[in-house]
Amino acid sequence: MSEIIVIKVGGGEGVDVEAVCADVAALVQQGYQVVLAHGTSAAANALSERVGVPARTLQSPSGHVSRYTDPETLQVYMMAAVGQVNPDIVRRLQALGVNAVGLNGLDGHLLGAKRKDAVRAIDPTTGRQRVVRDDFTGRVETVNAELLRLLLDAGYTPVVAPLAMGMECEPLNVDGDRAAAQVAGALQADTLVILTNVPGLLAKFPDESSLIRHIPQSGLDRAIELAGGRMKKKVLAAQEGLEMGVKQVVLGSSRLSSPVQAALRGEGTVISHD
Amino acid sequence: MSEIIVIKVGGGEGVDVEAVCADVAALVQQGYQVVLAHGTSAAANALSERVGVPARTLQSPSGHVSRYTDPETLQVYMMAAVGQVNPDIVRRLQALGVNAVGLNGLDGHLLGAKRKDAVRAIDPTTGRQRVVRDDFTGRVETVNAELLRLLLDAGYTPVVAPLAMGMECEPLNVDGDRAAAQVAGALQADTLVILTNVPGLLAKFPDESSLIRHIPQSGLDRAIELAGGRMKKKVLAAQEGLEMGVKQVVLGSSRLSSPVQAALRGEGTVISHD
Numbered sequence: 001m002s003e004i005i006v007i008k009v010g011g012g013e014g015v016d017v018e019a020v021c022a023d024v025a026a027l028v029q030q031g032y033q034v035v036l037a038h039g040t041s042a043a044a045n046a047l048s049e050r051v052g053v054p055a056r057t058l059q060s061p062s063g064h065v066s067r068y069t070d071p072e073t074l075q076v077y078m079m080a081a082v083g084q085v086n087p088d089i090v091r092r093l094q095a096l097g098v099n100a101v102g103l104n105g106l107d108g109h110l111l112g113a114k115r116k117d118a119v120r121a122i123d124p125t126t127g128r129q130r131v132v133r134d135d136f137t138g139r140v141e142t143v144n145a146e147l148l149r150l151l152l153d154a155g156y157t158p159v160v161a162p163l164a165m166g167m168e169c170e171p172l173n174v175d176g177d178r179a180a181a182q183v184a185g186a187l188q189a190d191t192l193v194i195l196t197n198v199p200g201l202l203a204k205f206p207d208e209s210s211l212i213r214h215i216p217q218s219g220l221d222r223a224i225e226l227a228g229g230r231m232k233k234k235v236l237a238a239q240e241g242l243e244m245g246v247k248q249v250v251l252g253s254s255r256l257s258s259p260v261q262a263a264l265r266g267e268g269t270v271i272s273h274d
Numbered sequence: 275m276s277e278i279i280v281i282k283v284g285g286g287e288g289v290d291v292e293a294v295c296a297d298v299a300a301l302v303q304q305g306y307q308v309v310l311a312h313g314t315s316a317a318a319n320a321l322s323e324r325v326g327v328p329a330r331t332l333q334s335p336s337g338h339v340s341r342y343t344d345p346e347t348l349q350v351y352m353m354a355a356v357g358q359v360n361p362d363i364v365r366r367l368q369a370l371g372v373n374a375v376g377l378n379g380l381d382g383h384l385l386g387a388k389r390k391d392a393v394r395a396i397d398p399t400t401g402r403q404r405v406v407r408d409d410f411t412g413r414v415e416t417v418n419a420e421l422l423r424l425l426l427d428a429g430y431t432p433v434v435a436p437l438a439m440g441m442e443c444e445p446l447n448v449d450g451d452r453a454a455a456q457v458a459g460a461l462q463a464d465t466l467v468i469l470t471n472v473p474g475l476l477a478k479f480p481d482e483s484s485l486i487r488h489i490p491q492s493g494l495d496r497a498i499e500l501a502g503g504r505m506k507k508k509v510l511a512a513q514e515g516l517e518m519g520v521k522q523v524v525l526g527s528s529r530l531s532s533p534v535q536a537a538l539r540g541e542g543t544v545i546s547h548d
Binding site: 047050051075078079080081082083084086087090091094095099100101102103104106107108109146147150151154156163165168169170171 | 321324325349352353354355356357358360361364365368369373374375376377378380381382383420421424425428430437439442443444445
């Protein structure tokens with residue numbers, strides 16, 4: 001059986017998607033089965049501005065910040081994730097000889113999620129807590145691994161957009177790192193590579209010489225405390241993946257010239273079972 | 275083997291997508307293998323206006339009018355077709371218990387097209403001919419029927435957006451009726467249903483009592499002369515489908531309450547081999 005690698009590439013500014021696609025092409029050429037999951041933040045923010053639906057955030061009482069996805073923002077988010085970023089990656093991979101197939105969580109019920117139907121958030125003007133009821137954000141809970149295996153075994157390379165399907169078949173904005181972890185877990189992937197804009201988990205952020213090269217599963221709780229901002233979610237996603245049976249997770253830098261191949265060589269933070 | 279039905283639903287204003295989806299659900303329930311191809315015109319026009327990229331048309335010297343798809347319009351077209359209309363149909367089908375999977379022509383090289391790289395067009399202000407070189411429109415020439423069969427045989431219902439892949443892996447705007455005909459031909463479909471906003475081909479447009487109930491393949495050249503506007507393309511698509519081996523094509527009305535089931539009962543213009 002082929003080794004399965006799930007890669008998460010972020011949707012932020014300055015990510016070199018072409019370098020990631022070149023790595024995917026090399027891996028597919030070598031016989032690996034690859035699933036590429038992507039983010040969409042920069043494209044969604046740019047489109048929000050263009051159509052006059054300003055991107056807004058929600059801050060939870062614990063300090064966690066997320067995109068406020070009201071119904072109008074959800075439409076913009078879908079256009080960016082499904083209608084821009086996803087086909088752009090598929091096109092690049094096709095040009096490199098990879099038979100990519102773009103999917104989102106609605107397709108074949110690929111990503112099933114539970115909507116957070118009442119979100120407590122801090123009102124930025126008053127500083128008071130309020131309950132937001134029109135936020136279409138969810139957490140991925142199920143993955144249709146059979147659909148991914150069907151495509152992988154037939155020689156296709158799935159490219160997965162961060163859009164899930166809720167209990168009422170509604171589209172939901174989901175965190176791309178957690179979605180990639182769920183996909184990797186459902187496929188019992190050999191490796192999950194999560195690319196970030198730093199070299200990996202840093203003991204003393206932003207000091208890059210403090211890179212933590214290896215974390216055993218038993219050290220993850222401490223690592224989660226150590227991690228700040230977006231990195232906390234990535235370490236949580238790594239933990240989720242390992243608990244579901246992924247053999248190893250690498251938090252790698254998207255700034256290297258062959259970012260995925262570098263991560264697979266162990267450049268970054270390697271997280272594995274004890 | 276299950277009977278295969280390919281359905282084309284237009285993307286114009288006032289098309290009752292929910293009624294088409296309900297018919298698809300009933301057919302899938304009865305054991306038919308269904309592929310649903312869709313248009314995107316109204317959504318693309320609305321989005322064009324919203325992002326300030328006015329929808330423009332090209333008129334060929336022979337009078338044929340098409341969407342002028344310059345690079346900026348192509349982006350808008352993709353967002354509408356792939357990021358709005360397609361997932362909206364997938365979501366509706368999922369809610370009706372159909373395990374739909376959205377695809378566009380880039381996915382698995384589903385629709386291969388040849389770009390019309392220099393289009394002669396009439397300049398609307400001067401009335402003179404000019405050559406347009408930045409139009410990303412193409413004609414579907416190849417279909418990855420294996421991908422559709424893989425999904426159909428696994429119980430999925432493909433939903434196909436009118437976006438094809440050119441020779442340089444570039445996305446191309448393609449005519450949805452011709453794309454549906456190519457899909458039906460490649461699958462050797464039993465029936466291709468093309469829904470329109472009239473009851474079928476009318477001998478004396480717009481007199482609906484002049485509906486032509488049946489056209490044998492040998493009568494198609496005359497029918498193409500008779501047809502005007504958008505209907506001419508639909509009759510040409512029907513001819514293309516029949517020539518590729520589709521058993522019958524029905525031009526049906528999208529205004530009926532069960533439009534696909536009505537077309538399958540023969541309501542509309544039935545076109546079949548002599």
